[in-house]
Amino acid sequence: MRSTSKTILLHEISKLKSKQDQWNPFAWYKQMRENNPVFYDAEQDVWNVFLYDHAKRVLFDHQLFSNKKERSLIPVPRVNNRSNVNFSDPPEHRHRRALLAQAFTPRSLKEWEPRIQAIADELVADMEGQTTVDIVQQLAIPLPVIVIAKLLGVPSQDREKIKAWSDILFYPYERETFGDIADQKARAMKEFQEYLYPIVQEKRKHPADDILSDLTKANLEGEQLTDMEVVMSGIGLLGAGNETTTMLISNMFYSMLFDQPGIYQEMRADSTAMPKLVEEVLRFRFPVAIDRQVAQDTTVFGHKMKKGQIIIAWMGSANRDESQFANAETFDIHRHNNQTHLTFGAGPHFCLGAPLARMEANIALSTFVKRFADIRPVEGFEVTEHLIQSATGQSLKSLPIRVETA
Template identity: 75%
Template structure:
């Protein structure tokens, strides 16, 4: 794979090739923080930073590290349009972001809270009276995709198809399957587009109380968004709106059973700790990375980075930086300041959907711990049998757990 390719192949940088290593890259993160905190990958002409302060600088300083980039880790097909908040910097970015931001204001989310509770309750009711459930397939996947489909105004009955397209769009690229993955993503994008276009046209004629309707009415630079721009924005929100939250909810249960056995009982006795657990999972068990283009020659991290090169901020490594988080390799829901993690980004490109993801995760776990007395690993559980390729590593495709009714 030549460095000129638009796509940066993350596993070619880390050299983590096995499922086990990609699921648990944290030893490699630690090694890089300690021994190679600013690392140049000559094969792809990519700089990599692993320390918290470095990663935060990359995400915040758009004068030095621009989001206007030709090459990226982002595995979704690039579709630039006036409503796309990716690949631009302030001030242009500010106007585009404002179009989408009002859907995720605290006031709007507050209005959605009862509906999220209802969806969670319906999913949990299906688990009652059972000894084991697959928490990924029965909670972590259906909750976010149902919520984001309803928020946008797409029919909930289509959530399985929406999830399938989203999964394909977020599949990582690899050297040996590159052209196949490109073709598969293009097909998913085409089908997703053909699905949403008539829905958008209908919303323009008969607006409802949802995000797609709001986008058909929104103006940018004095002009309405056209149908194409609304469709592409909808695809972006539907995709991003379920991938991260599914991973968060899945990882919350994994952390309670593997990273910190016994913490579930703490939550049972004090549900106010649920948001603390959510933040610690986001800090501790999220192998995230974000990229920027070097906007001007700089030696801000020591070595000379040249204008036009790419720099990857390994957020999952930064989140365990001992200089920022004492005993960063330990899972501790009582850690002060654990919400300072960079999993949702930082600066102007901070994730718009972060408040929604947090709300869904907190509601889901609070309702769950109220209903079930305890959870446990199923016998002979091997995590590698339950993994699937995801944006920059592996994520849980399934996770069977034991339930103790209560």
């Protein structure tokens, strides 16, 4: 069996075995906040924090908790080049991030809004006449991957290949099958690189209005990025750009059906409620965690942490910390501070794609709400039959819902 020493296995820390528990880890989060808010996992030599203030400190304080790390829970094969915003800290990280940030400015996103709207219109129009739709397969998966493909300047007809590669790259490792999964990831990464490389070469010769073209012209430390550095940046954006947004859109509909049934009618009556729903879903139903490496010996959280150890901030738990969010276990879109969740991270590594993900989610919801008068669960729905293993534990691979046309 290939060594797993550089890969942290989250489910071995939580010990959550069943699909149901991995889909809903929130009872375990609560137990850890109350009984083990700072928890050392001796098997993997990993510290874990579950409270809001602790998680925020880990994310913000790069001098104490560095993103330069030898081990990680990120399941994507590690490739470090000058354009990689992972595994780096300020000031180096700031230069790398600036290369990609121009694509996600408010002005850039404003230009993209009508294009995203047109894609959402087409996907929702295709549902016309159906009484049952699979919101994951028909909206949550295709919308983000089409958008990020267009944003990058990659042929949108290749979206199924892109999605397949992304799924493999983000699939979590397991100890028993580590070698097989690592081989699959290496193969997917190689195919992805070979697919993008000629596209990048063409962009360098004939730039267009897209991110890959911008990256071929970008300047880092007085030099242009190599073609392979542009390729690797593209893979990072294509993968991350659809994974989180697919989960957000899927979870929005799940929350409207099961976390607060009936709230769909509020969305129809008041469009200003939609961004609030998006933020509450991000707070309430995202079991996400981020790792850092302890950069120096510290007792900042009351325990002796040694330089070189890994620490995990469980943001999905921090987002339900009662000291930050009153009645945190209740789904409430009118919570005054729900946008202070940590799902997109915090500090220098705050997710670059967060504004795009929010825009896509709001457009997807508003477009759907205009077309359909109501939604209901299908009879006999069992969530465990619709889950697939993902980097965060379990996520929805399908969500059939009954719809009524407006």
